[in-house]
Amino acid sequence: MRLFQIDKAILLWGLINEEVLSLFKKEDLLGIPESRPYLYGLKNIFFLKNKDYNCFYLTDNMVGILFASGKIKSTYIFYKEKSDKGFLCPSGSLYVYLLSRLHNIEVNFFPQGELEKSLDKDASTLGGKPFVKKEDLKFVVLSQDELIGTNL
Amino acid sequence: MYSSPLLFPVKLEGKNIIVLDETLLPFKEEYIEVDSLKKALEVLGSMKTRAFGQVLLFFYSCVLFKEYSPSHLSQEFKRVRPTFAFEFLAELVEEEVKKAKTIQEAVDNFIKGFDSLRRKRAKRLAQILPSFPKILTICNVNGELIYLYEELKKLNKSCLFYVSETRPYLQGTRLTFWELRKNNIPAYLVCDNQAAKLMKEKKVNCVITGADRSTTKGDIINKVGSYALAKLAKYFNIPFYALVQYPEDIDIKSIEIEERPQEEVFMFLEEDFSEVEAVYPSFDVVEKCLVTQMINIR
Numbered sequence: 001m002r003l004f005q006i007d008k009a010i011l012l013w014g015l016i017n018e019e020v021l022s023l024f025k026k027e028d029l030l031g032i033p034e035s036r037p038y039l040y041g042l043k044n045i046f047f048l049k050n051k052d053y054n055c056f057y058l059t060d061n062m063v064g065i066l067f068a069s070g071k072i073k074s075t076y077i078f079y080k081e082k083s084d085k086g087f088l089c090p091s092g093s094l095y096v097y098l099l100s101r102l103h104n105i106e107v108n109f110f111p112q113g114e115l116e117k118s119l120d121k122d123a124s125t126l127g128g129k130p131f132v133k134k135e136d137l138k139f140v141v142l143s144q145d146e147l148i149g150t151n152l
Numbered sequence: 153m154y155s156s157p158l159l160f161p162v163k164l165e166g167k168n169i170i171v172l173d174e175t176l177l178p179f180k181e182e183y184i185e186v187d188s189l190k191k192a193l194e195v196l197g198s199m200k201t202r203a204f205g206q207v208l209l210f211f212y213s214c215v216l217f218k219e220y221s222p223s224h225l226s227q228e229f230k231r232v233r234p235t236f237a238f239e240f241l242a243e244l245v246e247e248e249v250k251k252a253k254t255i256q257e258a259v260d261n262f263i264k265g266f267d268s269l270r271r272k273r274a275k276r277l278a279q280i281l282p283s284f285p286k287i288l289t290i291c292n293v294n295g296e297l298i299y300l301y302e303e304l305k306k307l308n309k310s311c312l313f314y315v316s317e318t319r320p321y322l323q324g325t326r327l328t329f330w331e332l333r334k335n336n337i338p339a340y341l342v343c344d345n346q347a348a349k350l351m352k353e354k355k356v357n358c359v360i361t362g363a364d365r366s367t368t369k370g371d372i373i374n375k376v377g378s379y380a381l382a383k384l385a386k387y388f389n390i391p392f393y394a395l396v397q398y399p400e401d402i403d404i405k406s407i408e409i410e411e412r413p414q415e416e417v418f419m420f421l422e423e424d425f426s427e428v429e430a431v432y433p434s435f436d437v438v439e440k441c442l443v444t445q446m447i448n449i450r
Contacts, residue, residue, distance in 0.1 A: 001430060003411060034319065035345075036343040036344065042423065045428055046428075049427060056428075057417060057430040058432075061344040061377025062377070062432070064376075068383075068436075091349075092343060092344075094348040095344075095380065095384070098387060124325075124341065126322070127420065131420075132329070132341065140340070141340050141342045144349075146348075
């Protein structure tokens with residue numbers, strides 16, 4: 001797939017909750033970022049593909065170019081918990097939230113789907129495969145939930 | 153003494169070009185012998201080398217494959233990696249040849265001079281940075297962060313690097329984090345999407361990237377993910393510095409952004425992705441308004 005083929009896509013970040021699908025039409029184009037380190041995007045893309053949704057995959061660092069080139073019309077972030085302080089979301093959600101807002105894209109929050117154990121907990125592995133030498137593991141920053149506050 | 157094989161990932165040995173296979177790092181340090189233009193283009197297209205490595209590969213191809221003019225070689229290279237300014241490198245070689253006796257001498261002079269300029273550029277950047285720079289970086293600038301660390305030390309400045317993993321090829325993890333840790337330089341590895349959290353929590357106070365292309369107006373093109381860092385840095389009032397070389401008097405939007413084959417998005421993953429659509433723009437444009445300062449090679 002090429003960038004020119006993307007127009008007015010809906011970006012889905014985090015673990016998709018099946019209930020959200022009622023909001024989309026089959027002809028909607030759904031952009032699915034990888035969502036490191038957990039690779040929720042992989043689970044999402046296969047799930048959507050099996051239901052015949054029109055979707056495409058991208059790595060997290062590619063969301064910027066999609067926003068910059070006006071290819072995203074809205075963002076959905078799937079949260080873990082909601083409180084007075086805001087939405088507690090998986091690692092990386094602040095990145096997607098701020099980039100959406102900085103490009104004047106509306107952000108919708110939705111409760112996340114069922115959690116599955118991920119093989120990865122930080123950037124040292126990808127799909128369980130190690131990319132960092134053992135002696136350097138202590139220099140890998142653990143991915144943690146991020147609070148998207150009501151003040152942002 | 154600090155060092156990295158990425159400072160010179162491509163070398164000329166006799167009648168062969170020796171290319172460090174960057175796709176095998178950090179667990180294997182293996183070299184590929186290149187003895188034909190076809191092989192050089194294969195190595196380039198399969199991302200075995202990139203950035204300064206592709207500059208060296210081009211220069212040494214000019215030395216070895218004399219049956220082709222630098223201009224012709226630049227077109228062949230450009231066909232494989234369209235965003236990079238190989239035509240500009242061909243002009244540089246042709247200029248240098250006028251001063252030197254042979255293409256080899258011209259190339260040797262240029263490379264030696266370029267490395268000295270990289271060190272000087274690192275020195276200038278070190279002077280600009282605060283007393284304790286906490287640097288977020290993406291992709292890999294071929295050992296220049298090691299030069300920067302040395303220069304910061306000379307100025308009695310402490311320093312800390314946060315390296316963004318740089319999906320899908322993981323150049324941040326496999327190259328930058330590896331070369332910094334190999335030299336015992338304080339460095340932490342993060343997922344690309346952790347940048348906003350780091351900035352919000354004031355764990356970084358500057359962003360430093362390389363640039364594959366740049367313009368005299370102050371725009372750059374660099375690895376995909378650079379734009380997001382620059383946009384977020386601006387929001388958090390964090391300076392964004394780009395290491396550039398030979399800015400061109402062109403419109404940044406006239407440069408073709410390379411899109412790699414979609415299967416490369418799934419690099420290192422093992423499921424069957426044949427039915428899945430994906431995009432892979434290799435580079436981001438970062439416009440002048442987001443770049444605090446370009447640190448030029450000259």
